[in-house]
Every structure is written in C-alpha cells, then in structure tokens.
Amino acid sequence: MRTILITGPGGSGRTTVAAATALAAAREGVRTLVLGTDRNDSLGAALGTATGPDPVEAAPGLSAWRPDPAAGFRDDLARLQERASTVLDLLGAGPLDSEELTPLPGAEEIAVLRALRDAALAEAHDLLVVDLPPTPHALALLALPEELRRYLRRLLPPERQAARALRPVLGRLAGVPMPADWLYETAGRWDLELAALEAVLADRATTVRLVAEPSPAGADAVHTATLGLALRGLRPDALIANRVLPEDAGDGWLAGPLAQQRKAVDEWRAAYDVRRVRHLGHDPRGADDLAALAVPVVGTAPAPVEWPVEDRLAEDGVLVWHIPLPGAVRDDLDLVRRGDEIVITAAQYRRVVPLPSALRRCTVAGAGLREGELRIRFAPDPELWPRTP
Template structure:
C-alpha cells in the first residue's frame, strides 16, 4: 500500500485536495482509504473509497478510561473518585495521538492507496516525528532488559521495600511500542510521500522552505507542492489583474524553490460535491519520491576527518543548531528538532566543525586516537 500524507499552510485547502486526490484515485479503479481530521460529511461513500474521520475526543476518552481501569486498585486505595466518559474533554495535543491510532489502523486497511489529511505544516512534521520520539522515551523509561526480569520483580520489591511496576504497565508499554513501530514503518516505507498545499501569497515561499527543511530533517520525501486558488492572469478588472500579477510573482518564487510545483485554478468557491472535486482531477498522481541519503565520506587520508553529509534543503544557517549527546546528534532547524543516532564509525570520533552549503549540512568528525584502531 502506498501512502500520501497531505499537509500545508493553514487555510490553504489541504483537506479539499486530500479528498480530491483520494476521489480521483478511486474513480480510476483503485481501492482508496481517506483519513481526514476535519469533517467532510458532504462527501458520501464512493465505490472504492473508504472515508474515516479522526475523532480526538473519542480516542482520548477511551484511552483515559482504559488507563483508569488498569489503575483501579491504586485509585481505590487512595480513595479517588472515578471519572465518567461523559465528563471527559480531550486535552490540548491529544489530537496527535488520535492521528497515530488512525495511522496504525490504516496499516491494516485493504487499500491500494491511503490519503491522510494531516494537520497544518508544523504540527504535521511534529506528528510524523512522534512515533520515533515516543519509542525512544519508552526504551529509556522501561528498558527491555528490565522487562525481561519480570519473574524477579516480587522478590526485588521485597528486598528494596518499594513497589515495582505492575505487569500491566509492561504489557501496555510493549503494545504501544509495537503500534508505534508499525506507524513508523508505514511513514518510512518507500511508497510514502508528503504533499504540501500552499496559498500562493507572501508567506508561501517561506512556508515551503520551512517544510522542505523540516521534512528533510526527518528524512521524509516531499512528493509535490500544490499552489491552490491560482487566479486567471487575463482579467478586465484592474484590481483582479493586479492581484493576479502579485500572485504570479509569488508563484515564480515557489517555482525557484521547488521544481515539482502544480497550480490549481481558483474556482470561485470551495468544492462541495464529488463532481466538483473530480474537476480537480488534474492534480498529480501520488508518486514515490526518493528519500535523501545521509552519507559518511571518509577524508582521513587527505584531511584526517570523516564528514557526515545531511541534506537540508531550505534550511538557513541562522536556524541551525547542532549538539553532540553521547552517541546521538541533536539537530535543530528552526522549530524542528531531530535526534539522530550516529553511525558506528562516527561514535569513535569528536565533532570538529560543521558547515551548510547548497542545502547540505556537512558535519566534520575527527577520529579519537584513544578509540580509533591503530593502523599497522
């Protein structure tokens, strides 16, 4: 199954274009799953198209009630009053976890293509990075080597005089890790791409550069960029003609930033029927975009260093942050952050410099004489 993740700037029409892309693929005979965060109740079920809506409220209530049930003995001991589902309202940020659950369920769907209407750009990148981050937290908080000693926990609890984590906690952590691994595999799969929908205005080029850098930081390929609501250039109305001319200038900046730019004309209103969506069928077909490789160059013979080359198109030098933390490199680009494990050869080196040129970050590593094998 291929997956197309659709995001964009706020109000640019990403939900409309996710629905249009899914409908067009279904009408071409593919089995398509459309996962949407915003309601599109006006889109009825079509042949070959399965529409599922993410419901953060229902997901939050179900997860909290399940946690309350597992922790019932401790809560009863404390005299806590149970919460009812009717009184629960989701907390800020809970929509991300509802999306993760929807992506997990999409992995089991009987479909040729899954189109996912993600939140706006910055939230979307954070969401796609979340499975790896949460798995990292689980490994730190509940290491697998400690989980393996389950039979010894009652004895350890008596010796230490403190309660040990309950069995259900380890089972829950294992289930979460398996679900997160499935989502991460789906996002990292060769057939997965991200499509960006932008409104061709003054902030579009900056948003595209930020998207390119944020996605590249997490090695997510940008499938295509869709410029929405493009005005006709030929107009008798001077005001509309001037507006279209300014829009064309912004479109030129977008084309200079990304060569796979597709323009969608302004229809005068947002599509609200399947036939109106089908009129947008000239949108590009979802394609498997190549993922950029992070390569290590061996320059020890000439310069005495190894260089880790990390493609970061759209990144600015002023937005970059770089910190070595043990066997990991903490990379920051603007509002985005990624913790990347070092390749084995670089773990025996020290960071000796970094430079950003032509959209590629080159991090220089000098071999540590105390750790690097001596040459005969």
C-alpha cells in the same frame, strides 16, 4: 498500499485538495480511503457527505473517515485503570467513569496517528489520502512517534527488564505489590505500535504533498515547510499551487496578484513538481466541484532522502556526515552533541538524531552549511577508535 499525506499553511485549501485527490483516484478505479483530522467536519463539507468516527461511503470506491479522539482516550484510560487497579487501591484512588472523561492535550494527535497506522496497514483499500493539519502542526504530528519512542526508551530502558525475576522478592521486602510488570508490558506495547507507525511513515510508498497559494505568504510557508520536512528526512512528491487565477483575468486590479502568482510558481518549479489547480471563484462543495479542480492523483514518488557518511580519513582525517537541509540559513542552525545523539535545530524545528555507529566513536570536529546541505565533520576518538596494527 500507497499513502499520500497532504498538508499546507492554514487556509491554503489542503482539505479541498485532499478530498479532490481521493475522489479522482476513486473515479480511476482505485479503492481509496480519505482520512480527516479536523475537529470540524471540513472534509465532509468538501465531499458533500458528513464524516465521523465510522467510515462512510462518500462516492463509489471512496470511503471517508474522521476518528473520534474522545473514544480512543476513554478506551486507553479504561485499560490503564484496569492494569493499575492494585496500585490505585493502595493509594485510595477511586476509578474514573467513562462518562466523566474528556480528552487531555495530545489525545487528538494519538487518535490521528493510530487511525493513520490502522488505515495504512489494512488491506481494504489501495490508496490512503490523509488530510493533515496545517504544516507546523503536521510536522509535529509526524515527529511524535519517533519522539515518544525515544522518551519511552529513556524512561523505561528495555535492558532493565532483565531484573523481572527479582521483582516478586523486592515486592515482598517492600511490603507492597510492584507494578513493574504491567508497566513494562504497556511500554512494550506502545513501542510496537509506534514502531509500526514509523514504518508506515518511512515506507517508500508514503509521500508528502504540499498545498499552497502562489503568493508571497504562500512562498514563505512553502520555504519553511520544506526545511521542516527535510529535517524529518521527507521530500514532497508534488507541490499543489492552489486557487490559481486564469492568465487572461485582465489587466485591472488582478494584474498585481497575477504577477505575484507567476513569480511564485516559477520559483517553485526550480525545486518541485508543481501542479496548478485553478480557482473556481467559490469554495468547492460536492463531487462536481471537486472533479472540476482536476487535481492530480499520483505524482512520481521522489527518491528517498539519504544522510550519507563520507569517509575522508585518508585525505583529511575525518568522516563527513551529509544532511540535506534545503532552505536552511546558517544563523538559524544549531548543533549539540549529547552522548550518542546529536540535536539539530533548524529555525523553528528540532530533531534528536541517533548517530551512525561509526560516528559514535568520534568527536565533532566542525560543521558547515553549503548549497543547502549541512556537513558535520567527525574526527576519530583515539580512546575509542580501533588502532591499526
């Protein structure tokens, strides 16, 4: 199954482009599901069909779905209360009724991720189009599975489960039941769910598509989004230049916007597969307007992003880790080595990355940014590196 993740700056028309992309695919005979993530039914407004927690048929061959974060939150908390009932009784805590539950911060993101995973792994459709939130929020959402797995493994290391046989004894000595079994079972289930979602995001059939208006503000937003995606190891398959004015719009007050539009599109073409979508003169509503946009369905999938380690031990005595970060600025970069991980900060984005196995036995010898690529040099640690006979 192919998955297209569509994002862009707020107000760029990404929801309209997502709806138009899904509709165009369905009209080509591709069984398509479009997933909305907005609390308001902006997806339904674009399609002309209300969407909600149950998938609806928006057009022949096209289903639309907007998950309900409140329902998922209530179900999760009910299961947690059931598993932790013994501990809650000991604490004198009364259970919460489903009617009094409202989603906590983060529940909406979890609901979207679960819906994305379930839809991508289902066999009912051939194409999944996801209308992601605006770019900064979308990048945080895409980073969430990796971050949550790291937190789980830090708080509940899998190796601690080796002592499960001792827990009944410890419970009798302490005089209280030990909740470790259900706690580790829950953590293990979450880890599997997050791993499945990471696999969907890392799949070569999953691509990111950016939407932006060709203007100075749009150019800045695309530059920032490119850096954030690169830090996640993602590369857009296309850039949709949305609401493009016709070239024959005249020489009046539109001359300035037209010149800015041409400049932005020309700059984007040097790095992206740019697809132009014309301005209709009004907000697109319904199937006819979406079809008139002529949004492309599927572009050429970009090559996977590689972070190779170059062996320069013989020449310079170092290993060099190459990390593509197009658009990065030296003053906005920061690196911190922490155990077997390295924390990379690029402008407003940050990622904690496990070191490749060979680099874990090395010390950082320096780093530099050259031609949009971060190159980190590692020198073998004599105490850890195998000695040659």
